[in-house]
Amino acid sequence: MSEKSSLLGNSPAFSAAVEAGQPPESGEELITKGRRWSKQDRIWNFLIVLCSTAAILTIAYFPPGSTRSVRPSHPAEVEVERVGRLPAMGWNTWNSFWCDIDETLVLEHAQLMKTLGLADAGYNHVNIDDCYSEKKRDADGNIVASAIKFPSGMKNLTDQIHAMGFKAGIYSDSGWFTCQMYPGSFQNEARDAKLFQDWGFDYLKYDSCTVPFDGLLKEGQVGKFKRMANAIQELAKTSGKPPLQFSLCQWGWEQPWLWAREFGQSWRTTGDIEANWRSVANIINRNSFIAWASDFYGHNDLDMLEIGNGELTYEESKTHFTVWALLKSPLLIGTDLRRATNQTIEILTNREIIAINQDPVVGTGVTPFRWGVNPDWTFDNTHPAQYWSGKSENGTIIMLINTLDEPQNMTFKLVESPWIRAGRQYTVRDLWTHTDNGTAVRNFTAKAVPPHGVAALLLKDAGDEPEGIYPPCVELEWCTHRNGTRYDQMESEL
Ligand code: GAL
Numbered sequence: 001m002s003e004k005s006s007l008l009g010n011s012p013a014f015s016a017a018v019e020a021g022q023p024p025e026s027g028e029e030l031i032t033k034g035r036r037w038s039k040q041d042r043i044w045n046f047l048i049v050l051c052s053t054a055a056i057l058t059i060a061y062f063p064p065g066s067t068r069s070v071r072p073s074h075p076a077e078v079e080v081e082r083v084g085r086l087p088a089m090g091w092n093t094w095n096s097f098w099c100d101i102d103e104t105l106v107l108e109h110a111q112l113m114k115t116l117g118l119a120d121a122g123y124n125h126v127n128i129d130d131c132y133s134e135k136k137r138d139a140d141g142n143i144v145a146s147a148i149k150f151p152s153g154m155k156n157l158t159d160q161i162h163a164m165g166f167k168a169g170i171y172s173d174s175g176w177f178t179c180q181m182y183p184g185s186f187q188n189e190a191r192d193a194k195l196f197q198d199w200g201f202d203y204l205k206y207d208s209c210t211v212p213f214d215g216l217l218k219e220g221q222v223g224k225f226k227r228m229a230n231a232i233q234e235l236a237k238t239s240g241k242p243p244l245q246f247s248l249c250q251w252g253w254e255q256p257w258l259w260a261r262e263f264g265q266s267w268r269t270t271g272d273i274e275a276n277w278r279s280v281a282n283i284i285n286r287n288s289f290i291a292w293a294s295d296f297y298g299h300n301d302l303d304m305l306e307i308g309n310g311e312l313t314y315e316e317s318k319t320h321f322t323v324w325a326l327l328k329s330p331l332l333i334g335t336d337l338r339r340a341t342n343q344t345i346e347i348l349t350n351r352e353i354i355a356i357n358q359d360p361v362v363g364t365g366v367t368p369f370r371w372g373v374n375p376d377w378t379f380d381n382t383h384p385a386q387y388w389s390g391k392s393e394n395g396t397i398i399m400l401i402n403t404l405d406e407p408q409n410m411t412f413k414l415v416e417s418p419w420i421r422a423g424r425q426y427t428v429r430d431l432w433t434h435t436d437n438g439t440a441v442r443n444f445t446a447k448a449v450p451p452h453g454v455a456a457l458l459l460k461d462a463g464d465e466p467e468g469i470y471p472p473c474v475e476l477e478w479c480t481h482r483n484g485t486r487y488d489q490m491e492s493e494l
Contacts (some may be wrong), residue, residue: 090125095334275310
């Protein structure tokens with residue numbers, strides 16, 4: 001029995017009627033505890049209950065002595081600022097330097113980000129990854145910055161990073177230790193979040209190594225991240241400062257795209273990237289199935305960029321950058337900027353591509369509309385989906401990836417993309433050559449896309465397509481005249 005019905009008495013018909021805000025139906029006699037009620041009795045009864053309910057509610061809303069006129073919906077609730085609406089951009093120590101890091105290297109890179117034009121292009125985070133601390137916490141239980149690598153202390157470092165116009169990022173782990181066996185934050189979440197904030201960090205990457213036993217976790221893998229997410233929110237409430245931007249690094253193991261949006265602003269979807277095409281193609285394939293999960297404030301993280309590293313060719317690097325940007329992944333540079341070539345910088349600062357990643361109006365990324373080499377929905381780490389599209393502030397984005405080892409002409413019907421209007425023509429802008437490539441009517445072919453290369457196009461509506469084009473529908477299936485004639489059944493006549 002509900003609380004309400006017990007308060008009003010035992011008659012279901014009576015309580016149902018009162019719940020519905022009506023007096024009980026007249027003409028029907030209600031029997032309670034063997035007593036027959038007259039119609040007058042019932043009306044009185046109804047009025048008494050109505051008045052006492054009103055009185056109880058009034059007292060609850062306006063207790064004696066209360067002066068408030070409007071009751072706040074959640075009196076104890078403090079609004080926490082939202083961070084990370086758009087994918088994070090910046091530089092991170094890990095891909096190039098692993099544990100070989102120190103404050104000089106970090107500051108040097110912050111400076112290079114300015115000199116090389118990366119800061120101007122939007123890269124605004126300088127992030128430290130694993131290995132920055134001593135191996136043991138101090139006597140009070142706090143993480144200690146390595147005296148050798150960061151002798152000036154973390155606060156000093158973040159002050160300098162901030163003075164250069166950047167935000168600062170730090171790293172920890174949801175288990176006992178980090179992947180390189182430095183202290184992790186399990187059971188120290190609130191303490192560490194506070195320390196990171198006191199050190200001046202704005203961003204926290206949170207890893208998944210050294211998992212505590214199930215008997216301790218009880219909440220499963222998700223619970224490890226929830227602990228830190230809660231600590232960050234609590235700290236933001238008590239400190240009044242913005243929450244640390246929270247970047248979950250769970251390698252896609254427990255499908256974080258299904259749950260991590262509740263906790264943080266990005267989540268790794270795959271294992272660690274390597275600086276070769278095999279790894280990039282593998283990440284593209286896996287993400288093709290979950291690309292829908294990115295939107296404002298929550299992004300699939302395809303891992304840090306390898307542009308400028310290892311064996312990636314110029315064309316592969318462009319593809320790598322395009323996919324990451326257009327799927328709305330964080331763009332965290334992972335190369336040694338002291339040795340970066342002009343080509344590396346040219347790729348990383350392609351503003352037309354970055355503009356889509358940082359689109360302030362459309363939060364979602366591109367998704368595949370056709371796989372190409374393979375039948376649609378094929379899981380193939382070597383030949384992932386090739387034909388993708390998505391919306392943007394300025395038009396429809398088309399991304400074509402040549403997964404083959406030789407050049408390929410890549411043709412598509414415009415209406416294969418759900419974001420294209422049938423019966424319209426579109427201007428085509430090439431986001432890598434930075435040229436306008438004419439107007440597409442119904443189809444477009446990107447000619448000779450290089451092996452492992454990419455075409456990134458912005459299509460803008462240019463009005464109705466020319467009159468009299470046949471067939472009357474690009475997609476013939478079920479294309480029907482108003483008189484009922486089906487064009488797909490008279491294909492031979494067309
Ligand atoms: C891995 C993570 C890498 C890097 C490394 C540090 O788990 O995926 O991006 O942070 O740990 O040990």
